Structures are given as structure tokens and as C-alpha cells.
Amino acid sequence: MSLFRSEPMKIRSWTPKAASLTWRLYDFQLTTYAVLLTCFGLAMAYSNSVGSTHTTLSPGSPFVRGLMWAVIAVVVFAIATMFDYRWLRTFAWPLYLANVGLLILTLRIGSNTGNAGTSARWIVIAGFQLQFSELAKIVMITVFAAYLAGRQQKITSVWTVIGAVIVLGPPWILVMLQPDLGTSLVLVATLAGMLFMSGSSLKWLGTLFGAVLAAIPFVWSNLHPYQQARLLALVNPGADPRGSGYQLIQAQTAVSSGGPLGKGLTNGTVPLPVQTTDFVWGVLAEELGFLGAMVVLALFVALLWRLLVCSWRTSDQFAMMIGCGLASMILFQVFVNVGMVIGLMPITGIPLPFVTYGGASLVSLMGGLGVLQSTNLRREPPAW
Amino acid sequence: MSVGIEHELPAPKNLYRFGTFVLAIVVAVAALGVRMFYLQVVEGQASNQVAQGESSEIEAVPSSRGLIYDSNGTLLVKNIPNFTIQVIPHDLPLSEKAVVVRRLASLLNLDPLVVDSEIDSATGSLYNPVVIATGVPTDVARVVDENHDILPGVHVVAEQQREYTNGLLYGELLGYTGPLNSDEYANLKDAGYSSEDTIGKAGLEAYYESVLRGTYGQESAALDTNGQPIPGLVTSISSPVPGSSLTLSINARDQALAQKALQWGLSAAGVKMGVIIVENPQNGEILAMVSLPGYDDNLFAQGLSQTAYQTLRDDVNTPLINKAVSEQYAPGSTYKLVTGTAGLQEGVITATTTIDSVPYIELGVYKTRYYEWNKTGWGPLNIIMGLAHSSDTFFYQLAQKVGLDRLTYWAEQFGFGAKTGVDLPGEATGIVPTNTWKMIAQGAPMYDGDIVQVGIGQGFVTSTPLQLLNAYCALANGGNLWQPHLVTKITDPNGNVTDVQPTLIRKLPASAETLQTMRDGTRAVVTSRHTYTMVDLPIKVAGKTGTAEFGIKDKYGRLPYHEWFVGYTPADAFNGDPTGTTSQLAVLAFVYGADTYGDISTEIVKYFMWLHYNLKGSPFNQKTPGYIPYWVPKRTNFYGTANNH
Incomplete structure (x- = not known):
């Protein structure tokens, strides 16, 4: 295949008839679920901004900034939808290099914003905090998809697994150096999910899993003390109720106090650490109760289902891998983030997709979904 | 056939792998759902009871810290009340905020804009008190306290403060007290210290901490639905016992x-x-x-x-x-x-x-x-x-x-x-x-x-x-x-x-x-x-x-x-x-x-x-001090290399 053979949409396909055909391929459900989840996120940001005293919204409040990011995310989504995703496959490796470059840049000039000591995760450009590790998740999905699609003929070979680990290596190490344990875990989980779905050999995947398990003691000894403390707090939150365990106990208290129906938006009272980001689920569960939490979980399940449906329908391996990658990533993040708040998983600082307040996360996710819609629009109509 | 990638076969769809993924989603979400059900529906009933104002909280009542005297009974350090004016934003209704701020500012002789921005710029929970002024004179503190019905959300807190009669003279000897750091808290929480407590940090204040501190009392405060103590519903469990006083050999x-x-x-x-x-x-x-x-x-x-503090700490002359x-x-x-x-x-x-x-x-x-x-x-x-x-x-x-x-x-x-x-x-x-x-x-x-x-x-x-x-x-x-x-x-x-x-x-x-x-x-x-x-x-x-x-x-x-x-x-x-x-x-x-x-x-x-010894004349047979004697700083080595004598 020559470099530029993959052709963009033809002009004539924008004739009304073709357009209606094209839009039939568009997955409205997928978009709807994502938008609804984003609305929940904005509601939480609103709750955090006004508090229970209904102070006026200031321009810098999470809600206002969240709205702004949502607008940007919609624009990015639209652009990604119209853009021919096959270009991404063409430019997968340059994208990969740019991604590694951005991560190095983050390490070199990144700002320490505080609560985790000397971490360098953000770059501030024009007043916006940009967290390139969020972008890295989506870029790495694209890169893995291109890689696995290219190895379709010899997918069961052990070299598929080894090659994937080598590709993952540089960005993973750069993310760990920030240090951002959460994102590095998401990268690993995403790759694992994609390898599994690509049809690679279960035997070698199992071997890789065993190797990862064996590496845990080594990684543990290289973790920062605050990271170790957060992980240990899961085992015994009572040991240090004012330190790491405090977050866990407070989070579970918040969830419990929500009850079946919740206290109502903005009525949450249990003080939580990082309410707008990692522990947003605690606020959500407290204010919207079991009912609201289940609605959000159901939306996630529906979204994941649509992602899998899109993956199943496409005839392009690259497109299928993107869908599976997104599904793996979202499933892992939801499980770890919610699990962390309710005491099933250790505290690792993984955002809740769409709901967590954070521009980079939302824009990256919507960009990823946009790419998936792009694959929908450009797939061969099903034979049936 | 997908457009442009003709030589690739249609993606093989492995139904088992897709099925397994769906199963993973179901298991993960079910686990979350069950745990949420347990926390919110089973335990939630119990924790809502707590939030209905039935609970109370044991609070420590600080004891009066011991005093220190010199060998002749001169007081070297005493305790003075330090009145702090705090505002709890949650208790200050938005509609009355401007009026309250203006009243408070005129009482404290502050600029209303400053008070306003201090309240607004406070980060953290709305229940966290925002300190507006410390070291407020007793009469002003009393006026603020007596008018608390027209100053909603404003609190007067009397804290003990050490006052050293001659702090520059006794410096490192008496030392000072300060808030506990996290390490000290970890070591001392079993000894009845709270995280907001103070502790002797240096000198005699540190060495005799256990003697000077006394025993804190305890009181039980009823909590409202927000977990805040209800004023007036406080019962004493034990009274604080003041610390012991020290008499020094220092003259x-x-x-x-x-x-x-x-x-x-x-x-x-x-x-x-x-x-x-x-x-x-x-x-x-x-x-x-x-x-x-x-x-x-x-x-x-x-x-x-x-x-x-950092200036003091980093001074090469180690004050x-x-x-x-x-x-x-x-x-x-x-x-x-x-x-x-x-x-x-x-x-x-x-x-x-x-x-x-x-x-x-x-x-x-x-x-x-x-x-x-x-x-x-x-x-x-x-x-x-x-x-x-x-x-x-x-x-x-x-x-x-x-x-x-x-x-x-x-x-x-x-x-x-x-x-x-x-x-x-x-x-x-x-x-x-x-x-x-x-x-x-x-x-x-x-x-x-x-x-x-x-x-x-x-x-x-x-x-x-x-x-x-x-x-x-x-x-x-x-x-x-x-x-x-x-x-x-x-x-x-x-x-x-x-x-x-x-x-x-x-x-x-x-x-x-x-x-x-x-x-x-x-x-x-x-x-x-x-x-x-x-x-x-x-x-x-x-x-x-x-x-x-x-x-x-x-x-x-x-x-x-x-x-x-x-x-x-x-x-x-x-x-x-x-x-x-x-x-x-x-x-x-x-x-x-x-x-x-x-x-x-x-x-x-x-x-x-x-x-x-109150000697007459001058120790230097000169009018001193002021007279610069012959032991003024020298810059050449009088004694050669060996200076030991």
C-alpha cells in the first residue's frame, strides 16, 4: 500500500442521498450515552462549584471551566467524526513519536500542581492545564490498533505480544516518571484488552500476565512513598485515618450517607479530597444516591455495548481495534475509579471517564469516540 | 471490502473473545453495583441515622499551660488570651453578607474589601473557619461576641498564647511552642494530643512539655446534621487540669x-x-x-x-x-x-x-x-x-x-x-x-x-x-x-x-x-x-x-x-x-x-x-564600653601558625 492510497471521503458522497445513507451508519446511541455521561459530569462540577450555600458561579469555577471544555470536546468530536480515520493509521508512527515527545516535554517543563509532591503532570499553556498523559491514552490506542491491524496475518505469534510490549515501553516509562501510576496502569490494561480482542495467542498473553505479576515487587520498590501509602491504605484504612486511609474512610462515608435516593444535587456534606476529580464518584453517590449511581453505571454499560457493537460491525481490523481499545480503557477506568471510591480498589488517581472534571480527559475521550464514529461512517454497509 | 485496504482480509471476528469481553463488563459492573447496594442501601440506612443529629462528639478542652519563673520568682513566661475573629462561610447567609462584613470591618477597624476578599478567597470546606483577625483586643472581642445575633457566622475564639516577658533574652533557653507537625502527631495522638494542638518545640518548653502541658479536659458536644457542634449543647466530661509551673535556677x-x-x-x-x-x-x-x-x-x-522562619533556620549563624x-x-x-x-x-x-x-x-x-x-x-x-x-x-x-x-x-x-x-x-x-x-x-x-x-x-x-x-x-x-x-x-x-x-x-x-x-x-x-x-x-x-x-x-x-x-x-x-x-x-x-x-x-x-560584682571603675581601666581596646579584630596572624595558648 502506498503511503497516501487511503482516500478521504469523496466529494460526491456529500450529495443529499449519499449523506442520508452515511448518517444511517452514524451511531446516535453512542453519542447520546457519551453526552449524557458528560452532563452528569457537568452536574457534579456544578455541585462542587456552588456548594450547599449556592454561592454565585465565578468564571474560574469547575462548572464554568467544565462547560468550556465540553464545548471544545464537542468541536473535537465533530472534527474527528468528519476526518477520515484511515489517515490515523497512515500517520500512526509519527503520532507515536509526537506523543513520546510531548511526554518528554511534560517531564522537562511540567508544572507541579501540588497534592502529590513533586509530580510533573501538567503543562500550562495560555492558562489551560494540559495533561498530555490523557492524550497519550488515545494516541496509544491508535498506535496499538495500527500495529495489531498490521500483524493480522501472524497475530498468534509470540512476537505480536513482545512487539506490543516494546511499543508500550517508552511512553509507559515516561508516564511512570511523572509519576502517574494511574495512567500507566490504564495503558497496560488497554493494551491487554486490545491484544485479547485482536485474537492473539492466549498462551503468550498468559505468559505476559505472569511476567507482569513477577515484576510487581520490582515496581513496588520503585514507587513513591505516597503511592505505596495509598495502596496500603486499601488493606487497612484504619491504620492511618488522617492520612491515606482518611480519603478512603471519607469516601465510603460519603457514599453511604447518600442512601438509596441521595441527598439531592449540591446537598452533599461529607468533605472529600479532590472532589472534582478522582473522588467525584463519592459526591455523585452521596448526592444522587444508589438510584443515580446505577443510572450512571447503566449508561457506562450501554456505552461499552455500543463500542463493542461498532467493533463487531466494521470490516476493518484497524477500526475494530480502536473500538476495542476504547472499550478496554473505559471499562478499566470505570472499574478502578468507582472501585477506589467504594473500597474495592486501591487509590491510584484514575479519572472517571466523562464525569471527572478535567479538560484533557474529556477532550481526548470525545476525540476517541469521534474517531470511532468516523469508522462507522466509512464502513462498508453490512451485507445483511 | 474496506476502502483502500483491499489486500487485507476482512477482520476475523472471534465471537468467544467478544463474549468474554461482554462477560467482563457484566462481572465488573455487577461487582460495583453489589458494593454500592451494600454501602448505600444496607449501610446507608444506618449512617443516615447518624446524620439526623443524634450523635455527639468528644472534644478536648485545653488546659492552661504552666508558667516559668526565675530563681527570684520573676515571671519569665505567662499565658495571655489571644482573641481570634473567625467567620464560618456556611453560617453567613449570602443575603446578609455585605451588611455583616461592613459591621465587622468597622468593629475591627479593617477595610471591608479586605474582609470580603478574605472570606471569598478561602479554599476548602465552607465549614472551615476563615480567620479574619488575630490578637484582637479584649473589649473588641467582647463586643463582637455579644452581638453575635447581628453578626451571623462570626465567631470569637479565645486561644491561649504564650507571652515571654523578655523573649530576646531567653531565646533558645525557654524556646517556644508551636502547632504539632504530622510526625509529632503520629507519635503523640495516643497521649491525648489532637492534630490542632500545640506542643513545646524548643528549649525548656520542649523539655518540660509533659510537665507544663497539664491534662486536657473533655467535653461532649452534640452535632447537628452537618456534623457541626451545636452551641449550648455541650456537657463537660472532665475539667482540664492546668500544667505545673517551673522555677529555674536562672537569675x-x-x-x-x-x-x-x-x-x-x-x-x-x-x-x-x-x-x-x-x-x-x-x-x-x-x-x-x-x-x-x-x-x-x-x-x-x-x-x-x-x-x-526559613530566614532564621537558614541563617549561617544558627540562631x-x-x-x-x-x-x-x-x-x-x-x-x-x-x-x-x-x-x-x-x-x-x-x-x-x-x-x-x-x-x-x-x-x-x-x-x-x-x-x-x-x-x-x-x-x-x-x-x-x-x-x-x-x-x-x-x-x-x-x-x-x-x-x-x-x-x-x-x-x-x-x-x-x-x-x-x-x-x-x-x-x-x-x-x-x-x-x-x-x-x-x-x-x-x-x-x-x-x-x-x-x-x-x-x-x-x-x-x-x-x-x-x-x-x-x-x-x-x-x-x-x-x-x-x-x-x-x-x-x-x-x-x-x-x-x-x-x-x-x-x-x-x-x-x-x-x-x-x-x-x-x-x-x-x-x-x-x-x-x-x-x-x-x-x-x-x-x-x-x-x-x-x-x-x-x-x-x-x-x-x-x-x-x-x-x-x-x-x-x-x-x-x-x-x-x-x-x-x-x-x-x-x-x-x-x-x-x-x-x-x-x-x-x-x-x-x-x-x-x-558591681565593681567600681572600669573593667578595662578605660571608659567602657565604647572604648575600642587592643583586642580589636586583627587581620594578620600575630602568633604565626600555632595559635594554641
């Missing part, structure tokens, strides 16, 4: 005079760091202890900004460290006390044995020269004149004859190399070098050159100023090494007084004759005019000078040096026998990095004695 007058003398000496020498300690040799009571530069305790009591006990320096010739006592008591010399003091001695295969401090020597000297001239070659040779083991033994008998046990935190031990010590520290045994250096208090020997003074106190009182101490009485809140008895560390295993000879030597130091005009004072002083090289050579090959003087007077300072054992006043002065003609520390002690 406020001597402390002030000592500081005055040291400040004069430091400015005359043009340096910043120095120590003066006054001790009663008869029982180890510390009468004065000044370490300069110091700090004002009240700065800490009133709350020190982070930058101000935060009590250099009298927490730092160790080469004692120089004052250490000849140990060498001399060892020589006499081990039978190496007698009071009349003479040793030739020569321009230098040569040691080792390289014939390394160890110089007399004046590079000439005085010919044959006995121990008394050896001390009087502070002859280095005399003590080099004596140290060689005594040997390292017995030198170490005598140093330890005098209390060097071990903490004195003074009731202050952070005491240093000093170093008495042995072969074992040097093997560990430098991987080599003590060479002959090292041993002769030990004989004159140089080389590897270090001592805290207090250790050195205490050793001389043992000489001055006839051989009793007392544990120095600052607190003489502890008075509990019921008025019961516990006297702190002096502790005898050991009786020196030296004969009365040996110590008498050494005291004769220290008197000869003064009468021989080795200390210049000190002998002209109408009081009888005995003592020993010391000058110790340290640090790094300058471009001329000269080392900076410390200057020491330890002196003592008989009980009847004017007519008593300075070589007797009646002394009740021993003074040590130490100046760090001094570069003066003569010994500035001798002059400091002399000035202190002159002030202490």
Missing part, C-alpha cells in the same frame, strides 16, 4: 548581664556567634545561659510566617540552635585541665616535676613539627607554670607520657564525650577520640601527632561549652561532677512544690592534692597576666584560656579560631582563696571564629564579673 539579672557582656564582646570582635554560661559549681545550677545570635520567643508565640549545649567545638587549651590532671594523678609528673618547653617538638618519621604557640618556649616549666603560660610543648610531651588510654579515661571522668544530662533538648555529646573512634571515623588509628594534639584540646577533641564549664566546676568544687540543671522547683496547680535535687554524676577519682595543684595552675593563669588585666580586678579569679583552630585555612595558610575562657571565683570573691573549693560562680565564654589580639572571651568574662 534574671545574671542572664541580662551575661547577655550584655557577650553582646559587647561579639561586637568588639566583629563576629556573630558566641556563648556565655554561668554555673554554680556547688550544685550544678545554671545561673545564666546565653547563646548568640538567638531569637525572640515572642515571634514564635505570635505566629511566625514561613519565610521568616535557632542553642550553641551552649547542642553544638560541639574544639576546646583548645582549656582541655589542658584533662591532660594535667591525668599527668599528676597517673604519677607521670608531680607538682614540682619540670618539662622543657621548647620552640617545637618533632614527631614521626617525617619529623613533623608541633610548635609552641609563641615559637620560643619558656625553658623548664612545672605544671603550674605550664598552665600559666599555656605551654603547648609542655602538654604535648605530657600527653605522650600519659598515653591515649589514660587521657581518654580522664576526659571521660571529667564528663567529656557524654551528655551532661542537662534539662534541655538536643544535647550534643562531644568527641573524646580513641583508637576505636578513629578507626570507625577515618579508618586509621590515632597517630602520635593526633595524641599530642589531644593533649592541648585540638585535633579530634570536641566538647560542648556546657561540658567544658561543668568539668571546670568539678575542679572548682573539689572534685564533684554535678549534673547541670536549670529547673530547681516544680509547682503543681495545687501549690505542692517538688524540689529538684542536684544529681551527682560522679566524684572524680583524683586526689585532693592533684586538684589543688590544678587550681593553683588556673590561678597562676590570671596572676601571671596571661589574661592581661583580669588580675587587676578587685576580685580573685582563677581560670583558663583556650584558643582552638578549626575549619579551613585561608590563602595565607591561617586557620580561623575559637576563643574560650573558663573562670571561677571563690564564695567570698573579694577576700577568699581562689584556689579553694568554695566557688559558687563559674563562667564560661566562647566566641566562634574570633580573630583578635589577646582573647576576647577573657574580656567577656571579665566584663561579666565586673557587672555581676
Whole structure:
């Protein structure tokens, strides 16, 4: 295949008839679920901004900034939808290099914003905090998809697994150096999910899993003390109720106090650490109760289902891998983030997709979904 | 066929893998759902009960911290109420905010805009109090408190604050209190400390924390639905018991005079760091202890900004460290006390044995020269004149004859190399070098050159100023090494007084004759005019000078040096026998990095004695202070390379 053979949409396909055909391929459900989840996120940001005293919204409040990011995310989504995703496959490796470059840049000039000591995760450009590790998740999905699609003929070979680990290596190490344990875990989980779905050999995947398990003691000894403390707090939150365990106990208290129906938006009272980001689920569960939490979980399940449906329908391996990658990533993040708040998983600082307040996360996710819609629009109509 | 990628086969769809993924989603979400159900529906009923205002919270009631008095009953530190005006944003209705802020600002004489921005800029929970003003006068605090119905959300909190009557004078000695840090909290939470508590951080405030603190009381406060205590619904469980008060051996007058003398000496020498300690040799009571530069305790009591604290902490002259006990320096010739006592008591010399003091001695295969401090020597000297001239070659040779083991033994008998046990935190031990010590520290045994250096208090020997003074106190009182101490009485809140008895560390295993000879030597130091005009004072002083090289050579090959003087007077300072054992006043002065003609520390002690005994005239036979005498800073090395005398 020559470099530029993959052709963009033809002009004539924008004739009304073709357009209606094209839009039939568009997955409205997928978009709807994502938008609804984003609305929940904005509601939480609103709750955090006004508090229970209904102070006026200031321009810098999470809600206002969240709205702004949502607008940007919609624009990015639209652009990604119209853009021919096959270009991404063409430019997968340059994208990969740019991604590694951005991560190095983050390490070199990144700002320490505080609560985790000397971490360098953000770059501030024009007043916006940009967290390139969020972008890295989506870029790495694209890169893995291109890689696995290219190895379709010899997918069961052990070299598929080894090659994937080598590709993952540089960005993973750069993310760990920030240090951002959460994102590095998401990268690993995403790759694992994609390898599994690509049809690679279960035997070698199992071997890789065993190797990862064996590496845990080594990684543990290289973790920062605050990271170790957060992980240990899961085992015994009572040991240090004012330190790491405090977050866990407070989070579970918040969830419990929500009850079946919740206290109502903005009525949450249990003080939580990082309410707008990692522990947003605690606020959500407290204010919207079991009912609201289940609605959000159901939306996630529906979204994941649509992602899998899109993956199943496409005839392009690259497109299928993107869908599976997104599904793996979202499933892992939801499980770890919610699990962390309710005491099933250790505290690792993984955002809740769409709901967590954070521009980079939302824009990256919507960009990823946009790419998936792009694959929908450009797939061969099903034979049936 | 997908467009443009014709040569690739349609993606093989593995139904089992997709099925497994769906199963994973189901299992993960089911796990989350079950846990959420348990937390919110099963446990949620119970926790909602808690939130209905049925609960209460046990709160600590601070006790009044013990006071500190000097030996004459002068109050050195007391507690004053510190009224703080706080606003809890949650309790301040938005509609009334502007009015309340204006009222509050006019009461506190603040700019309403400032108050407004302080409330708005507070981060964190709306229940966290925002401090608007501290140190509010009592009458204003009362007005604010009485008008709380027109000032919703505004609270007056009375906190205890320490007030030091002369914070600059007692600096590191009394220390200060401050909020617990997280490590201290972790260690002390079982002892009843709360994370917002204060604790003694330095000096006596830290050492006597458990005595001064008292016992906190407890009260039970009913909580509202937001988990906030309901005012008026507070029941006392136990009352707080105030802390005990301390009476110090410190004499406020001597402390002030000592500081005055040291400040004069430091400015005359043009340096910043120095120590003066006054001790009663008869029982180890510390009468004065000044370490300069110091700090004002009240700065800490009133709350020190982070930058101000860092400035203090990073100051090269270490104002935060009590250099009298927490730092160790080469004692120089004052250490000849140990060498001399060892020589006499081990039978190496007698009071009349003479040793030739020569321009230098040569040691080792390289014939390394160890110089007399004046590079000439005085010919044959006995121990008394050896001390009087502070002859280095005399003590080099004596140290060689005594040997390292017995030198170490005598140093330890005098209390060097071990903490004195003074009731202050952070005491240093000093170093008495042995072969074992040097093997560990430098991987080599003590060479002959090292041993002769030990004989004159140089080389590897270090001592805290207090250790050195205490050793001389043992000489001055006839051989009793007392544990120095600052607190003489502890008075509990019921008025019961516990006297702190002096502790005898050991009786020196030296004969009365040996110590008498050494005291004769220290008197000869003064009468021989080795200390210049000190002998002209109408009081009888005995003592020993010391000058110790340290640090790094300058471009001329000269080392900076410390200057020491330890002196003592008989009980009847004017007519008593300075070589007797009646002394009740021993003074040590130490100046760090001094570069003066003569010994500035001798002059400091002399000035202190002159002030202490209310002597007439001038200690310097000149109009002082203000007169710049001949011990002004010098920039050339008067004595050549060996500065030990």
C-alpha cells in the first residue's frame, strides 16, 4: 500500500442521498450515552462549584471551566467524526513519536500542581492545564490498533505480544516518571484488552500476565512513598485515618450517607479530597444516591455495548481495534475509579471517564469516540 | 471490502473473545453495583441515622499551660488570651453578607474589601473557619461576641498564647511552642494530643512539655446534621487540669548581664556567634545561659510566617540552635585541665616535676613539627607554670607520657564525650577520640601527632561549652561532677512544690592534692597576666584560656579560631582563696571564629564579673564600653601558625 492510497471521503458522497445513507451508519446511541455521561459530569462540577450555600458561579469555577471544555470536546468530536480515520493509521508512527515527545516535554517543563509532591503532570499553556498523559491514552490506542491491524496475518505469534510490549515501553516509562501510576496502569490494561480482542495467542498473553505479576515487587520498590501509602491504605484504612486511609474512610462515608435516593444535587456534606476529580464518584453517590449511581453505571454499560457493537460491525481490523481499545480503557477506568471510591480498589488517581472534571480527559475521550464514529461512517454497509 | 485496504482480509471476528469481553463488563459492573447496594442501601440506612443529629462528639478542652519563673520568682513566661475573629462561610447567609462584613470591618477597624476578599478567597470546606483577625483586643472581642445575633457566622475564639516577658533574652533557653507537625502527631495522638494542638518545640518548653502541658479536659458536644457542634449543647466530661509551673535556677539579672557582656564582646570582635554560661559549681545550677545570635520567643508565640522562619533556620549563624549545649567545638587549651590532671594523678609528673618547653617538638618519621604557640618556649616549666603560660610543648610531651588510654579515661571522668544530662533538648555529646573512634571515623588509628594534639584540646577533641564549664566546676568544687540543671522547683496547680535535687554524676577519682595543684595552675593563669588585666580586678579569679583552630585555612595558610575562657571565683570573691573549693560562680565564654589580639572571651568574662560584682571603675581601666581596646579584630596572624595558648 502506498503511503497516501487511503482516500478521504469523496466529494460526491456529500450529495443529499449519499449523506442520508452515511448518517444511517452514524451511531446516535453512542453519542447520546457519551453526552449524557458528560452532563452528569457537568452536574457534579456544578455541585462542587456552588456548594450547599449556592454561592454565585465565578468564571474560574469547575462548572464554568467544565462547560468550556465540553464545548471544545464537542468541536473535537465533530472534527474527528468528519476526518477520515484511515489517515490515523497512515500517520500512526509519527503520532507515536509526537506523543513520546510531548511526554518528554511534560517531564522537562511540567508544572507541579501540588497534592502529590513533586509530580510533573501538567503543562500550562495560555492558562489551560494540559495533561498530555490523557492524550497519550488515545494516541496509544491508535498506535496499538495500527500495529495489531498490521500483524493480522501472524497475530498468534509470540512476537505480536513482545512487539506490543516494546511499543508500550517508552511512553509507559515516561508516564511512570511523572509519576502517574494511574495512567500507566490504564495503558497496560488497554493494551491487554486490545491484544485479547485482536485474537492473539492466549498462551503468550498468559505468559505476559505472569511476567507482569513477577515484576510487581520490582515496581513496588520503585514507587513513591505516597503511592505505596495509598495502596496500603486499601488493606487497612484504619491504620492511618488522617492520612491515606482518611480519603478512603471519607469516601465510603460519603457514599453511604447518600442512601438509596441521595441527598439531592449540591446537598452533599461529607468533605472529600479532590472532589472534582478522582473522588467525584463519592459526591455523585452521596448526592444522587444508589438510584443515580446505577443510572450512571447503566449508561457506562450501554456505552461499552455500543463500542463493542461498532467493533463487531466494521470490516476493518484497524477500526475494530480502536473500538476495542476504547472499550478496554473505559471499562478499566470505570472499574478502578468507582472501585477506589467504594473500597474495592486501591487509590491510584484514575479519572472517571466523562464525569471527572478535567479538560484533557474529556477532550481526548470525545476525540476517541469521534474517531470511532468516523469508522462507522466509512464502513462498508453490512451485507445483511 | 474496506476502502483502500483491499489486500487485507476482512477482520476475523472471534465471537468467544467478544463474549468474554461482554462477560467482563457484566462481572465488573455487577461487582460495583453489589458494593454500592451494600454501602448505600444496607449501610446507608444506618449512617443516615447518624446524620439526623443524634450523635455527639468528644472534644478536648485545653488546659492552661504552666508558667516559668526565675530563681527570684520573676515571671519569665505567662499565658495571655489571644482573641481570634473567625467567620464560618456556611453560617453567613449570602443575603446578609455585605451588611455583616461592613459591621465587622468597622468593629475591627479593617477595610471591608479586605474582609470580603478574605472570606471569598478561602479554599476548602465552607465549614472551615476563615480567620479574619488575630490578637484582637479584649473589649473588641467582647463586643463582637455579644452581638453575635447581628453578626451571623462570626465567631470569637479565645486561644491561649504564650507571652515571654523578655523573649530576646531567653531565646533558645525557654524556646517556644508551636502547632504539632504530622510526625509529632503520629507519635503523640495516643497521649491525648489532637492534630490542632500545640506542643513545646524548643528549649525548656520542649523539655518540660509533659510537665507544663497539664491534662486536657473533655467535653461532649452534640452535632447537628452537618456534623457541626451545636452551641449550648455541650456537657463537660472532665475539667482540664492546668500544667505545673517551673522555677529555674536562672537569675534574671545574671542572664541580662551575661547577655550584655557577650553582646559587647561579639561586637568588639566583629563576629556573630558566641556563648556565655554561668554555673554554680556547688550544685550544678545554671545561673545564666546565653547563646548568640538567638531569637525572640515572642515571634514564635505570635505566629511566625514561613519565610521568616526559613530566614532564621537558614541563617549561617544558627540562631535557632542553642550553641551552649547542642553544638560541639574544639576546646583548645582549656582541655589542658584533662591532660594535667591525668599527668599528676597517673604519677607521670608531680607538682614540682619540670618539662622543657621548647620552640617545637618533632614527631614521626617525617619529623613533623608541633610548635609552641609563641615559637620560643619558656625553658623548664612545672605544671603550674605550664598552665600559666599555656605551654603547648609542655602538654604535648605530657600527653605522650600519659598515653591515649589514660587521657581518654580522664576526659571521660571529667564528663567529656557524654551528655551532661542537662534539662534541655538536643544535647550534643562531644568527641573524646580513641583508637576505636578513629578507626570507625577515618579508618586509621590515632597517630602520635593526633595524641599530642589531644593533649592541648585540638585535633579530634570536641566538647560542648556546657561540658567544658561543668568539668571546670568539678575542679572548682573539689572534685564533684554535678549534673547541670536549670529547673530547681516544680509547682503543681495545687501549690505542692517538688524540689529538684542536684544529681551527682560522679566524684572524680583524683586526689585532693592533684586538684589543688590544678587550681593553683588556673590561678597562676590570671596572676601571671596571661589574661592581661583580669588580675587587676578587685576580685580573685582563677581560670583558663583556650584558643582552638578549626575549619579551613585561608590563602595565607591561617586557620580561623575559637576563643574560650573558663573562670571561677571563690564564695567570698573579694577576700577568699581562689584556689579553694568554695566557688559558687563559674563562667564560661566562647566566641566562634574570633580573630583578635589577646582573647576576647577573657574580656567577656571579665566584663561579666565586673557587672555581676558591681565593681567600681572600669573593667578595662578605660571608659567602657565604647572604648575600642587592643583586642580589636586583627587581620594578620600575630602568633604565626600555632595559635594554641
